[in-house]
Amino acid sequence: KAGVTQTPRYLIKTRGQQVxxxxxxxxxxxxxSWYQQTPGQGLQxxxxxxxxxxxxxxxxxxxxxxxxxSNSRSExxxxxxELGDSALYLCASSAGPAANxxxxxxxxxxxxL
Amino acid sequence: QQQVKQSPQSLIxxxxxxxxINCAYENTAFDYxxxxxxFPGKGPALLIAIRPDVSxxxxxxxxxxxxxxxxxxxxxxxxxxxxxSATYFCAASIQNTGKLIFGQGTTLQVKP
Numbered sequence: 001k002a003g004v005t006q007t008p009r010y011l012i013k014t015r016g017q018q019v020x021x022x023x024x025x026x027x028x029x030x031x032x033s034w035y036q037q038t039p040g041q042g043l044q045x046x047x048x049x050x051x052x053x054x055x056x057x058x059x060x061x062x063x064x065x066x067x068x069x070s071n072s073r074s075e076x077x078x079x080x081x082e083l084g085d086s087a088l089y090l091c092a093s094s095a096g097p098a099a100n101x102x103x104x105x106x107x108x109x110x111x112x113l
Numbered sequence: 114q115q116q117v118k119q120s121p122q123s124l125i126x127x128x129x130x131x132x133x134i135n136c137a138y139e140n141t142a143f144d145y146x147x148x149x150x151x152f153p154g155k156g157p158a159l160l161i162a163i164r165p166d167v168s169x170x171x172x173x174x175x176x177x178x179x180x181x182x183x184x185x186x187x188x189x190x191x192x193x194x195x196x197x198s199a200t201y202f203c204a205a206s207i208q209n210t211g212k213l214i215f216g217q218g219t220t221l222q223v224k225p
Binding site: 004031033035043056097100101103105106 | 145147149154155156157158159162202204209210211212213214215216217218
């Protein structure tokens, strides 16, 4: 059974640009959540989707957005990139709407120059 | 009140030792407490989890101890091995919210 797949794995952007990250959950999983991981702030919850609906949102500015498609795949977008957005962005999936047994992908490493 | 405080930040033990990582929380609505293990270049992987109606849970060499009245929980790794060297995160969530609040992480090094 394939795990959670995130693309791209690495990317470099400059300030002011925007970026779109993609996540394919484990087959059959309908919930996808996103986390930002930085050395200073650790792992912080961005948002969670279940059956194409955003159920929860973390404390991030509106520049961070996401969506989920009918096949459960998810994308997150960050607009007007800032240096502080440099981080590892992790996607996790689970079978149901609860946070139990989250399976994380390897992440997308974003560097903003 | 949404925070989970984790200590120590880093830990070095000899092979066979029993590292202990501690976490504390304030929000009594939390009802699910997982531990995740993360190796460099990988995403976190669920190690073991506990609910507040249980005081202890063991899975292989990993044990969670839970003290509901003190709002604290800890991870013990029995007979630690060099392969256990990784970063460990405690977390907490409110049932059905799909949102995990993570501790700051503990980097564990097990020396051969």
